[in-house]
Amino acid sequence: EPEVTQTPSHQVTQMGQEVILRCVPISNHLYFYWYRQILGQKVEFLVSFYNNEISEKSEIFDDQFSVERPDGSNFTLKIRSTKLEDSAMYFCASRTGTANTGELFFGEGSRLTVL
Amino acid sequence: AQSVTQLDSQVPVFEEAPVELRCNYSSSVSVYLFWYVQYPNQGLQLLLKYLSGSTLVESINGFEAEFNKSQTSFHLRKPSVHISDTAEYFCAVGISSGSARQLTFGSGTQLTVLP
Numbered sequence: 001e002p003e004v005t006q007t008p009s010h011q012v013t014q015m016g017q018e019v020i021l022r023c024v025p026i027s028n029h030l031y032f033y034w035y036r037q038i039l040g041q042k043v044e045f046l047v048s049f050y051n052n053e054i055s056e057k058s059e060i061f062d063d064q065f066s067v068e069r070p071d072g073s074n075f076t077l078k079i080r081s082t083k084l085e086d087s088a089m090y091f092c093a094s095r096t097g098t099a100n101t102g103e104l105f106f107g108e109g110s111r112l113t114v115l
Numbered sequence: 116a117q118s119v120t121q122l123d124s125q126v127p128v129f130e131e132a133p134v135e136l137r138c139n140y141s142s143s144v145s146v147y148l149f150w151y152v153q154y155p156n157q158g159l160q161l162l163l164k165y166l167s168g169s170t171l172v173e174s175i176n177g178f179e180a181e182f183n184k185s186q187t188s189f190h191l192r193k194p195s196v197h198i199s200d201t202a203e204y205f206c207a208v209g210i211s212s213g214s215a216r217q218l219t220f221g222s223g224t225q226l227t228v229l230p
Contacts, residue, residue, distance in 0.1 A: 006158075035218075035220075041222070042220050042223070043159070043205060045217045048217055056217060091159060103164060105161075106151070106158045106160070
């Protein structure tokens, strides 16, 4: 069964460092998402991406964050200068272009720990 | 904007007992409703969804949820739980927003099935 894969599964970084989280969405999907879950808190929407551009972003997704799809398969989230409060589990998700299926397929997450 | 409230953060229950995980939502527009499950050290997996039609939806592993528009609820039930059902359960609501439908998640309910 096709699945969304994410790497790394866990990354530890020093505050101020740049981090890139990678995702390989399901191959025929057209919409891509990043969500995050701070420990003990809700899963929060960060950004959605379609047709090589950001479709929507939340207030969390400020200038330190960026996304790109560099090669037609990977979908990356870059955090430019990490802060302690960026420590969270980051989930990538994708879905088809079908209008009414609604379902997002999630990866297993990348746990980011900022020291 | 829409929101999701999961009233119980922790639900302990004995094996073979029934369980209900509560979910209420608010939205000014029509919504799609989802339950996702997160097993330990895994990603979010779709358990069941309501898009339209019958208000009672079922999963392959015995869970069911009923969409109640008047009470704005989408409670998840199972008549007899197993140890393997121990996981975190997230209720989510989606709306069609342009081309990039995103999900709003509740804070999750940890279901622990006791022997």
